[in-house]
Amino acid sequence: MVGATAVVLTTVAVTGAGLHLSQSQAFFQESPKELVDEVWQIIDRQYVDATFNQVDWRAVRNDYLNREYSDKEEAYEAIREMLETLDDPYTRFMDPEEFKNMQIDTSGELTGVGIQIAQDEDTKKLVVISPIEDTPAFQAGILAKDLIVKIDGQSTEGMDVNDAVQLIRGKPGTDVTLTIQRDEEEIDYTITRARIEIHPVRYSYRSTPTGEIGYIRLNQFSAIAAQEMREAIKELETQDVNGYILDLRSNPGGLLYSSIEIARMWLDKGKIVSTVNRQGSSNEEVARNRALTDKPLVVLVDGGSASASEILSGALQDNERATLVGTQTFGKGLVQSVRGLGDGSGLAVTIAKYLTPSGRDINKEGIPPDIVIELTEEQRKELQKDRTKIGTPDDPQYVKALDVLNQAIAEEPNDRASVQTP
Structure with a gap:
């Protein structure tokens, strides 16, 4: 779905961010340090504020490139730290899974069972907002207000909504079992995942x-x-x-x-x-x-x-x-430019403001x-x-x-x- 000139204003941790999806990819040779530097370079060229929100951006580069990274995970953590110095919630790094989910969320199509879920403010339990019509969940009989207490036997107590979504999504044709609490009754629904089109x-x-x-x-x-x-x-x-x-x-x-x-x-x-x-x-x-x-x-x-x-x-x-x-x-x-990096991760950078x-x-x-x-x-x-x-x-x-x-x-x-x- 990622297009050469598509511009996105999408939801991040708090709310929307304007994203500009660029076709150009930042390829690197499996070197965690090269990935850190590539991210620094992109910010240096594109960030909306030439003062980098009063941060000495060159000093930041020296600091992070003088470190050693044993694997990608360490590099990912360092990149997130580096970006935090900008104090900009919309300039963010996405690991491959997060980047993939961002693309799914804006494409209008995903694979799963076809339910919208949220966490109840009071009970913190996972609740079905509604099943999407003509989807596997709808056809199986999942109802609005149903509580999801288990996913494939795993308790959802204290589970983050995003983690639950990850467990429910999957390849078309595979099964997932949702244990639903409805009133005082618990019911297991084994549902076959399919490609779901979201109608906005x-x-x-x-x-x-x-x-x-x-x-x-x-x-x-x-x-x-x-x-x-x-x-x-x-x-x-x-x-x-x-x-x-x-x-x-x-x-x-x-x-x-x-x-x-x-x-x-x-x-x-x-x-x-x-x-x-x-x-x-x-x-x-x-x-x-x-x-x-x-x-x-x-x-x-x-x-x-x-x-x-x-x-x-x-x-x-x-x-x-x-x-x-x-x-x-x-x-x-604010408007963000989003680009894919060579290992499948992604970067959103604030590049402009809109009026x-x-x-x-x-x-x-x-x-x-x-x-x-x-x-x-x-x-x-x-x-x-x-x-x-x-x-x-x-x-x-x-x-x-x-x-x-x-x-x-x-x-x-x-x-x-x-x-x-x-």
């Missing part, structure tokens, strides 16, 4: 007192997100909806080109985003008169809306194309919604425990977005010109 877009046609609307939830800017968004808008346009709610809550980011393409589906003209590198050179992306609709639009955002989500919502807000409802977004305004059309640098600031609707802790936990309530009358932020949209629809002139769908 969910949409529906809804009737409201003031007319019909389209609700579109986008949970990740993956490789297929733009195509699915285009299909969703076109289908809802054929059903003559009067307006749209676009839900970007808890969307941590994804591919940058995907966010730009999706912005062009809503915007006929105007800037979308600009990126500025350490030389001060700016690259600007603009709309191309190809909007699929000009009907009223409300965008739902929250503190989990990061990176590519902020590029899209910032572009729509600055161009006065949409009203943003919810809470302040995460504040991730919204009006020139806002939202890093660590986030984007303030036009209308703030906070959820209580109880409401937030309720939606987290039962995700089927998201985008329903049981979701206070959605209810407010619907109210705002209905008001915008009511104020629309009746003789509005329709936008031709190419």
Whole structure:
């Protein structure tokens, strides 16, 4: 999936990071020290801040190259230490397994059983958020809210979500046994892994007192997100909806080109985003008169809306194309370049910052919604425990977005010109 010029804004430990996937590979001759130096060289050439966040980067090189490394693991540890001196959570080293998982997460396709899992905040147990339709887990009968207590007989008590994902994923055609606790009963499900396609877009046609609307939830800017968004808008346009709610809550980011393409589906003209590198050179992306609709639009955002989500919502807000409802977004305004290294590991380097059309640098600031609707802790936990309530009358932020949209629809002139769908 790694393309020559694909740009990613993807989830890391905290949240999204803008990634630029480069085809050029840093090959080295099985020398751990050469790998350490290769990483140093890449940072030296590309890092966004010429002062390296006030770090003497040449002294760092001397320190780490004067050490001896007996194997790759020692080199990996040294590289992570070296990068920590930059105090930049988005400039990070990925060992081969982590790099492979990053590529899987942004490709929209993986191999496994087809469930979304999380760790319960209170009990720390692994809980099934939902099985993905038409996957082995769905067909086996795994249900939302099921607790995974064992994986192939191994207890999941205290297990990190990422470790659990590693155990559940595997080659298509192989089996994994999940021990599920449902109420007081424990059930073993032996499931055959398959290739799973993750659909980032969910949409529906809804009737409201003031007319019909389209609700579109986008949970990740993956490789297929733009195509699915285009299909969703076109289908809802054929059903003559009067307006749209676009839900970007808890969307941590994804591919940058995907966010730009999706912005062009809503915007006929105007800037979308600009990126500025350490030389001060700016690259600007603009709309191309190809909007699929000009009907009223409300965008739902929250503190989990990061990176590519902020590029899209910032572009729509600055161009006065949409009203943003919810809470302040995460504040991730940096772009990373990601490249593979010769042993299959990878490196993400912050190479630029991005600005919204009006020139806002939202890093660590986030984007303030036009209308703030906070959820209580109880409401937030309720939606987290039962995700089927998201985008329903049981979701206070959605209810407010619907109210705002209905008001915008009511104020629309009746003789509005329709936008031709190419």
